[in-house]
Amino acid sequence: MSMDKLIEKVVLTKNPTVAGLDPKLEYVPEFIKQRALDKYGNTLKAAAKALLEFNKGLIDELYDIVPAIKPQCAYYEMYGWQGVKTLYKTIEYAKKKGMYVITDGKRNDIGTTMEAYATGHLGKTNVNGNMLHGFAGDCLTVNGYLGTDGIAPLIKVCDKYDKGIFVLVKTSNPSSGELQDKKIDGKTVYEMMGEMCETWGEQLPGKYGYSGVGAVVGATYPEQLKELREKMPHTFFLVPGYGAQGGAAKDVSYAFDKKGLGAIVNSSRGIMCAYQKENCSEEDYAKAARREAIRMRDDIVGAIAQIHLK
Amino acid sequence: MSMDKLIEKVVLTKNPTVAGLDPKLEYVPEFIKQRALDKYGNTLKAAAKALLEFNKGLIDELYDIVPAIKPQCAYYEMYGWQGVKTLYKTIEYAKKKGMYVITDGKRNDIGTTMEAYATGHLGKTNVNGNMLHGFAGDCLTVNGYLGTDGIAPLIKVCDKYDKGIFVLVKTSNPSSGELQDKKIDGKTVYEMMGEMCETWGEQLPGKYGYSGVGAVVGATYPEQLKELREKMPHTFFLVPGYGAQGGAAKDVSYAFDKKGLGAIVNSSRGIMCAYQKENCSEEDYAKAARREAIRMRDDIVGAIAQIHLK
Numbered sequence: 001m002s003m004d005k006l007i008e009k010v011v012l013t014k015n016p017t018v019a020g021l022d023p024k025l026e027y028v029p030e031f032i033k034q035r036a037l038d039k040y041g042n043t044l045k046a047a048a049k050a051l052l053e054f055n056k057g058l059i060d061e062l063y064d065i066v067p068a069i070k071p072q073c074a075y076y077e078m079y080g081w082q083g084v085k086t087l088y089k090t091i092e093y094a095k096k097k098g099m100y101v102i103t104d105g106k107r108n109d110i111g112t113t114m115e116a117y118a119t120g121h122l123g124k125t126n127v128n129g130n131m132l133h134g135f136a137g138d139c140l141t142v143n144g145y146l147g148t149d150g151i152a153p154l155i156k157v158c159d160k161y162d163k164g165i166f167v168l169v170k171t172s173n174p175s176s177g178e179l180q181d182k183k184i185d186g187k188t189v190y191e192m193m194g195e196m197c198e199t200w201g202e203q204l205p206g207k208y209g210y211s212g213v214g215a216v217v218g219a220t221y222p223e224q225l226k227e228l229r230e231k232m233p234h235t236f237f238l239v240p241g242y243g244a245q246g247g248a249a250k251d252v253s254y255a256f257d258k259k260g261l262g263a264i265v266n267s268s269r270g271i272m273c274a275y276q277k278e279n280c281s282e283e284d285y286a287k288a289a290r291r292e293a294i295r296m297r298d299d300i301v302g303a304i305a306q307i308h309l310k
Numbered sequence: 311m312s313m314d315k316l317i318e319k320v321v322l323t324k325n326p327t328v329a330g331l332d333p334k335l336e337y338v339p340e341f342i343k344q345r346a347l348d349k350y351g352n353t354l355k356a357a358a359k360a361l362l363e364f365n366k367g368l369i370d371e372l373y374d375i376v377p378a379i380k381p382q383c384a385y386y387e388m389y390g391w392q393g394v395k396t397l398y399k400t401i402e403y404a405k406k407k408g409m410y411v412i413t414d415g416k417r418n419d420i421g422t423t424m425e426a427y428a429t430g431h432l433g434k435t436n437v438n439g440n441m442l443h444g445f446a447g448d449c450l451t452v453n454g455y456l457g458t459d460g461i462a463p464l465i466k467v468c469d470k471y472d473k474g475i476f477v478l479v480k481t482s483n484p485s486s487g488e489l490q491d492k493k494i495d496g497k498t499v500y501e502m503m504g505e506m507c508e509t510w511g512e513q514l515p516g517k518y519g520y521s522g523v524g525a526v527v528g529a530t531y532p533e534q535l536k537e538l539r540e541k542m543p544h545t546f547f548l549v550p551g552y553g554a555q556g557g558a559a560k561d562v563s564y565a566f567d568k569k570g571l572g573a574i575v576n577s578s579r580g581i582m583c584a585y586q587k588e589n590c591s592e593e594d595y596a597k598a599a600r601r602e603a604i605r606m607r608d609d610i611v612g613a614i615a616q617i618h619l620k
Contacts, residue, residue, distance in 0.1 A: 022423065022426075024426070025436075025437065025438075033438075037437075037438055042437045042438040042439060042440035043437060043440070043442070044435070044437060044442055044444070046437060046438075047435070047437045072419075072423055072426075074417070074419055074423045074424070074426035074427040074430065075423070075426050077426070077427060077430040077431065077444060077445070078426040078427070078429050078430035078435050078444055079430070079435060079437075079444060080398060080430070080435070080442070080443070080444040080445060081391055081394045081395040081397070081398045083430075083444065084391045084394040085391040087391070088390060088391045106417070106418050106419055106453075107384070107416070108416050108418070108453055108478075109382075109384055109416055110481065110482075110483040111483065113332065113382055113384045113385070114384070116332075116334070116382075116384035116385050116387070116388040117384040117387060117388070119388050120384065120387040120388035120389070120390070120393075121387065125354065125357070125388050125389060125390070126335075127335065127347075127352045127353060127354060127356060127357045127389075128335075128343075128347055128352040128356075129352060130352035130353070132353070132354055132390070133390070134354070134387060134388055134389060134390040134393065135387070135390060143416070143418055143453050143455055144455075144489070145453055145454075145455045145478060145481075145489060145490070146478070146481050146483060146485070146486060147483070147485035147486055147487070147488035147489055147490070148485040148488060149483040149484060149485040149486070150483070150485075168418075168455060168456070171420065171455075171456050172420075173420040173421065173456060173457070173459040173460070174459060175456070175457035175458040175459040175460075176456060176457055176459070177457070178457035178458060178506070179454070179455060179457055179499070179502065179503070180455070180457070182494040182495075182499075182502070183494065183495075184492040184493060184494055184499075185492075185493075189489070189492075189494075189499070192489065192492070193489070196488070
């Protein structure tokens with residue numbers, strides 16, 4: 001199943017991190033932004049074109065050292081259908097460069113509606129016999145609040161097209177505990193959701209021990225990361241919250257197994273806006289992203305090695 | 311707040327129902343579909359154009375008797391960015407006809423990312439000082455699994471632009487109970503989510519007693535509808551599951567208050583595909599939808615009257 005492809009890319013690049021592409025116009029260097037505004041005016045089209053050029057520049061500098069990108073749908077929808085076109089083109093470009101693509105949409109619904117999401121993001125849509133990609137991601141983040149009816153249609157599509165999903169289990173935000181930490185018969189909601197992931201995953205077994213049903217577990221809760229890593233041995237983790245949100249390399253290292261696999265750690269603004277933090281020339285934004293991606297990789301790989309040397 | 315506008319439209323049309331626009335190419339009459347395929351080939355563009363024409367035809371026949379439409383994002387994303395362009399144009403067209411628009415996206419995320427969704431679907435996006443609608447819906451369905459961090463950014467945008475949200479509380483599907491019916495300190499998860507809606511809603515009070523934070527409660531669980539109507543006196547309900555999913559008019563009538571307000575009931579396939587059920591001419595698809603919308607209205611209004619005459 002699809003998580004195998006991700007694991008193989010992680011091993012190949014020796015890098016268990018993913019670059020979050022959550023572009024806002026304010027993150028885009030002036031020279032790119034101004035060119036688009038000059039050409040298309042103060043329009044959503046101009047914004048969308050600027051974001052695409054920004055993303056392509058980043059991908060060009062990242063594709064050989066970072067295994068995956070994770071575009072966050074919200075930042076594309078913010079710029080209307082024109083922004084969503086940029087999402088499509090970003091995915092297409094990253095795939096051509098050989099990257100694995102995790103579409104971060106946290107989609108959720110039931111029955112035929114969830115089937116439509118699965119088809120649009122992971123499968124192929126039938127137009128009069130022509131099978132076409134809506135969006136060609138390898139993996140989609142989803143929300144399991146609706147239960148199995150919301151996940152079953154995804155499993156079918158993942159099985160058919162060799163794709164995967166990441167289900168929200170324990171999110172990285174401060175108020176995640178309002179519901180997720182509450183106890184049901186002695187078990188937290190996130191534990192229960194984790195168990196459901198293990199069960200759903202049985203239908204999509206992978207050759208490295210991890211199923212096609214992964215889980216989102218935040219870097220900001222290292223205790224829970226450690227706990228869930230033990231309780232969810234077949235579930236690959238997508239770990240947000242490193243850097244900007246406060247998660248350190250030591251915190252995220254608990255997400256990994258003894259082989260140093262089992263998780264991928266995301267950084268979005270840290271990588272996209274590295275040029276602002278470095279205070280280097282704007283023309284150098286993509287190279288600054290590359291430097292930060294390397295720093296992050298070494299930081300996390302080092303922390304994993306430390307834990308398993310103990 | 312925005313639920314006021316919806317309530318006023320419900321009162322004006324004497325119709326507490328919403329037409330779900332969840333168009334798949336297979337629902338579109340041959341004469342519309344073939345025209346688009348002839349012109350644009352077997353492409354996503356052709357599909358998107360056909361869906362738009364289908365939707366416009368439905369809106370033309372519904373706008374004077376039905377207060378709102380509810381386009382389901384999944385069916386548009388299934389047709390790629392071209393489909394999402396049709397979502398934009400459908401919303402624009404319905405708004406021009408004076409309809410209230412509930413964008414059914416069940417979006418969820420945190421912080422700046424949730425802000426991006428809120429901006430894109432309910433607010434306005436800043437492109438070099440030009441404030442533009444990504445998608446111009448009046449209301450967005452959302453998933454509260456991430457807690458207050460996921461809802462607070464929406465409340466800010468709703469307050470600023472006079473918009474509303476519907477939070478998933480008790481969904482209409484058979485497996486909704488896997489998580490939602492579980493008990494936390496003697497309270498079900500859906501009850502807890504309902505209480506959070508009441509709390510979040512305090513920040514968006516409405517002049518008819520209902521806040522800008524509504525709740526999704528399925529027609530297929532009439533007992534829970536009755537229970538939640540009592541426990542959530544300030545929360546307007548969006549009720550899916552009437553018709554195709556098995557909810558009857560009597561079941562949904564429990565969602566309403568003594569004035570016959572407090573809820574809006576959705577039908578999607580029932581209305582969109584009425585012409586298939588009627589077995590009338592395909593050219594007559596929109597008029598068949600109108601007939602079904604009237605039948606549904608009378609069915610539900612009748613059931614509400616019966617309950618409150620008792």
